[in-house]
Amino acid sequence: MKALLQRVSEARVEIAGECAGRIGRGLLVLVCAERGDDEAVGERLLAKILKLRIFSDDAGKMNRSVQDVGGGLLIVSQFTLAADASGGNRPSFTQAAPPDEGRRLYDAFVARARALHPEVATGVFGADMQVHLVNDGPVTIPLQMAP
Known part of the structure; x- marks a missing residue:
């Protein structure tokens, strides 16, 4: 499973001009399920995302x-x-991953994120989306977890 993280001061996703999801400060997580991935791979990726130290402390590090x-x-x-x-x-x-498998793994990833983190917004799997963001830094981090 792959993810591209962008540290943002704000981000939103729109579908047909309507806002589907929005956050303030946080992470825009673009996520892709690949052939051979399963829920365990998604859980490991999510754990990494939640603990990754990419926000500045008081000293600016x-x-x-x-x-x-x-x-x-x-x-x-x-x-x-x-x-x-x-x-x-x-x-x-x-x-x-084939579309049905990709949707299943994406939904499992989102459900697990909602169980572990208080603020989770999403796009819609397979929709034509427009993503708007203010990349903070800019900080963009690619991640990949192998099966």
Whole structure:
């Protein structure tokens, strides 16, 4: 499972002009389930995300987690994180989990996040979404957990 984290001062996702999810300070989490992933992989990835120290402490060092700062999570499905562009100019997405499996794993990831963290907003799996964010720093961190 792959994720791309962006530390944000605010973020929202819109679908057909309507806001589907919004957070203030926190993390925009673009997440992609890949072939072979299961719920355990998602749980390990989420644990890493919640504990990753990428928010500044009083001395200005990245030493605090999203939980430490009381930040929100905006979780958005993003199958294009599985893109392989090594074979030409058109990316292949064959490593992405099939849609039904991807939806199941995304839903499990979101449910677990809601059980562990007080503020979780989402996009809609498979929807055409517009993501708006103010990247704080900028700080952008790619993560990957293998099955």
